[in-house]
Amino acid sequence: MRALVVIERLADGVDELSLQALAFGRGLAGGPDVHALAVGEGGADLAPLLGAHGVSEVHVAEHEAFVSYAPPAVARAVVDLVERLSPGLVLAAGSDRGNEVLARAAAMVELPFAANCVDATTGDPLRVTRQRWGGSLLEEAELAGAPALLTVAPHVVAAAPVDGAEATVDTFTPTLSPDELAVRVVEHVRAEAAGVSLSDANVVVSGGRGTGSAEGFAVLEELAELLRGAVGCSRAVTMAGWRPHTDQVGQTGTKIAPDIYIACGISGATQHMAGCKGAKKILAINVDPEASIMASADYAVIGDLREVVPAVSAEIRKARGT
Amino acid sequence: MRVLVCVKRVPMTGGRIVLTEDAQEIDTAHLGFTISPHEECGIEEAARLIEAHGGESVVLTLGAAEAEEQLRDAMALGIDRALHLDSEGSEWDGQATAEAITNAIRAEEAASGTFDLVFFGNESADAGGFQVGIRVAHALGRPCVTGLKGIAVEGSGVRCEQEVPGGRDVYRIPFPAIVTVKEGLNLPHYPSVPAKLRAQRQPVDTATPARQEQRLRKLRLVVPESRGKRAEVLGEGPAAAERVVEVLREIGVA
Numbered sequence: 073m074r075a076l077v078v079i080e081r082l083a084d085g086v087d088e089l090s091l092q093a094l095a096f097g098r099g100l101a102g103g104p105d106v107h108a109l110a111v112g113e114g115g116a117d118l119a120p121l122l123g124a125h126g127v128s129e130v131h132v133a134e135h136e137a138f139v140s141y142a143p144p145a146v147a148r149a150v151v152d153l154v155e156r157l158s159p160g161l162v163l164a165a166g167s168d169r170g171n172e173v174l175a176r177a178a179a180m181v182e183l184p185f186a187a188n189c190v191d192a193t194t195g196d197p198l199r200v201t202r203q204r205w206g207g208s209l210l211e212e213a214e215l216a217g218a219p220a221l222l223t224v225a226p227h228v229v230a231a232a233p234v235d236g237a238e239a240t241v242d243t244f245t246p247t248l249s250p251d252e253l254a255v256r257v258v259e260h261v262r263a264e265a266a267g268v269s270l271s272d273a274n275v276v277v278s279g280g281r282g283t284g285s286a287e288g289f290a291v292l293e294e295l296a297e298l299l300r301g302a303v304g305c306s307r308a309v310t311m312a313g314w315r316p317h318t319d320q321v322g323q324t325g326t327k328i329a330p331d332i333y334i335a336c337g338i339s340g341a342t343q344h345m346a347g348c349k350g351a352k353k354i355l356a357i358n359v360d361p362e363a364s365i366m367a368s369a370d371y372a373v374i375g376d377l378r379e380v381v382p383a384v385s386a387e388i389r390k391a392r393g394t
Numbered sequence: 395m396r397v398l399v400c401v402k403r404v405p406m407t408g409g410r411i412v413l414t415e416d417a418q419e420i421d422t423a424h425l426g427f428t429i430s431p432h433e434e435c436g437i438e439e440a441a442r443l444i445e446a447h448g449g450e451s452v453v454l455t456l457g458a459a460e461a462e463e464q465l466r467d468a469m470a471l472g473i474d475r476a477l478h479l480d481s482e483g484s485e486w487d488g489q490a491t492a493e494a495i496t497n498a499i500r501a502e503e504a505a506s507g508t509f510d511l512v513f514f515g516n517e518s519a520d521a522g523g524f525q526v527g528i529r530v531a532h533a534l535g536r537p538c539v540t541g542l543k544g545i546a547v548e549g550s551g552v553r554c555e556q557e558v559p560g561g562r563d564v565y566r567i568p569f570p571a572i573v574t575v576k577e578g579l580n581l582p583h584y585p586s587v588p589a590k591l592r593a594q595r596q597p598v599d600t601a602t603p604a605r606q607e608q609r610l611r612k613l614r615l616v617v618p619e620s621r622g623k624r625a626e627v628l629g630e631g632p633a634a635a636e637r638v639v640e641v642l643r644e645i646g647v648a
C-alpha cells in the first residue's frame with residue numbers, strides 16, 4: 073500500500089515525532105511505497121535524511137504562503153497530493169500541528185480521521201488502536217473510507233533508519249484559495265529564558281493540593297534548585313491560583329519525561345499521571361500510603377511533605393558539605 | 395458581539411479507570427461529571443468578552459440528557475443561555491458531532507444573527523479526536539486557529555496566541571471566526587451561589603439531531619497495562635531523607 077507522511081520541519085532537519093510517524097507508516101504500508109510531504113523552501117535538502125528513513129519520494133510544496141506556518145495551506149498541499157498519488161494511508165505525527173493539519177485535510181476531503189494511534193492493521197476497514205484521555209485509555213476502532221487519515225501518538229514507536237537509497241524529489245505548487253492563505257503565523261513572541269524549563273528538566277519537583285498554599289512551594293523550589301530541576305504542580309494547585317498553568321503537569325498541562333519525578337502531596341489522578349508517565353522514575357511523598365499514585369510510583373516516602381522535603385534538601389547539603 | 399461556546403460532558407475518572415462489562419464505556423456509576431478544563435477556559439473567555447463588549451453568549455453541547463448539568467454550570471459562570479443537542483445517550487464520532495453542531499449553528503444564526511466568535515476545546519478530554527472545531531470551521535467557511543493560550547479582540551477580528559517551543563506564535567483573523575482553546579488561556583473563576591441559583595432558571599433549548607453513520611467506529615475500550623507494581627517505601631517522615639538521597643545518587647541526579 074502507498075503511504076503519504078506529512079513531515080514537520082525544524083530549522084535544521086526533521087522533527088523526531090515525524091521520523092516516528094515515518095517508521096509507523098512504513099510498517100503499516102508493508103512495502104517501500106512511502107512518500108513524504110515537506111512544505112517550504114529547502115525541503116529538497118531533506119531528501120538524504122528522509123531516504124535514510126525509508127522515504128522513496130519527497131514532495132516539496134513551494135509557495136510564498138509557506139514562509140511561516142499556515143495550517144490551511146499545508147492541508148491543501150496534503151489534499152493535492154492525495155488526489156495525485158491516491159495513497160491508501162495519510163499519516164502525520166500526533167503533535168499539535170500534525171493533528172491540526174490532518175483534521176483540516178480530513179474536513180476538506182470529508183473523511184474520518186483518527187488521532188494519536190498507537191497501533192493499526194490494514195484491511196477494509198482499517199483497524200486502529202488510539203489514545204483517549206491523553207493515553208490513560210485506549211480505543212479500538214474501525215476507520216472507514218480511503219485514504220485512511222491518522223496521526224501517530226508520540227513515542228509509541230522509535231524512529232528507525234533503514235538501508236535505503238536517497239529519496240527522489242518532486243516539487244509542486246499547491247493551488248491556494250484566498251481563505252487558505254488567511255490563517256497564518258504573523259508574528260513570533262520569544263519566551264524569556266527563565267531557568268530550566270519544565271518540559272526539558274531532568275528532575276521535576278512537583279507539588280499538589282498537599283502543599284497547602286503558594287507559600288508551601290518554597291520547600292519544593294529549594295529542592296528543585298539543589299537538583300538543578302524545575303518545579304511542577306497538579307491542576308488542584310493551578311485552579312487555586314498558587315502556581316501558573318505553565319507549571320501544570322498532566323493531560324491538559326505539560327507532558328514531561330524527566331529522569332525522576334518527585335510528586336509531593338499529589339494523589340495520582342489519571343489525568344495527572346498522563347503527563348508524567350514518561351518519567352524514568354517516580355518518587356511519591358504523601359501522607360497517605362493508599363494514595364493512587366503508589367500504584368505508578370517506583371519509590372515512596374510516607375509522611376508530611378513539609379517535613380520530608382526540607383529534610384531531603386538538608387541531607388543533600390550535608391553530603392555536599394555546603 | 396455574539397459568542398458561542400461548545401462544551402462536552404465528561405466523567406471525573408479519579409485514580410483508576412474502570413470499564414463497563416461490555417468495554418464500550420467507562421463505568422461511571424460512582425463518578426461525578428464535569429466540563430473539560432480546555433472548555434472551561436472557553437466559557438470564562440466568552441463571559442469576559444460579553445462583559446467587556448456587550449452582546450450575548452450562548453453555550454452548546456451535544457450530549458446525553460444529563461448534560462444539562464454542564465449547561466447550567468456554564469450559565470453559572472456567566473453564559474446567557476443554552477442549546478442542548480440531545481445525543482440520546484450514545485457517543486458520536488468527530489464527523490457526526492461536527493455536522494450536528496454545524497447545523498445547529500446555522501439554525502441559531504438564522505434566528506438570532508451570526509456568532510462573531512465560536513469557542514471549542516482544542517480536543518475533548520475523553521475521546522481526544524482533535525477535529526470537531528476544525529470541521530465546523532471548514533463547513534461554515536470561517537477562519538480557525540487552534541490550541542489558543544491567548545486571545546484579544548482587535549477591531550473586527552481577534553489576535554490569537556499559541557504556545558510553541560521557545561515562545562508564542564501569533565495569528566490575526568477576522569470575524570466571524572472559530573477558535574479552539576487550551577487550559578491556561580485564563581484562570582476560570584468559581585461561580586457564586588446566586589449565579590448558580592440564577593442558572594437553574596436560565597433557558598435551555600433542546601433539539602434532537604439525527605445520528606449519522608459512524609465512520610470512526612468504536613469497537614471497544616481497553617485500559618492500558620499499568621506499570622503493575624507497588625512503590626518501594628523508602629521510609630516514613632524526615633528520617634527517610636538519607637535513603638532518598640541515596641536513590642537520587644543512584645539515578646545520577648544528586
Ligand SMILES: Cc1cc2nc3c(=O)[nH]c(=O)nc-3n(C[C@H](O)[C@H](O)[C@H](O)COP(=O)(O)OP(=O)(O)OC[C@H]3O[C@@H](n4cnc5c(N)ncnc54)[C@H](O)[C@@H]3O)c2cc1C
Nearest residue numbers: 280281282306307308322323324325337339343359377519
Ligand atoms: C478532563 C480533565 C483533565 C484534567 N487535567 C489535569 C492535568 O492536566 N493535571 C492535573 O494535575 N490534574 C488534572 N485534572 C484533575 C485531576 O483529576 C485531579 O483533580 C488533580 O490532579 C488532583 O490534584 P492533587 O493530586 O494535587 O489533589 P488531591 O487529589 O486532592 O490530592 C492531594 C494529595 O495530597 C496528599 N497530602 C495532603 N496533605 C499532605 C501533606 N502535608 N504532605 C504530603 N501529602 C499530603 C493527600 O494524601 C492526597 O493524596 C483533570 C481533570 C479532568 C476531569
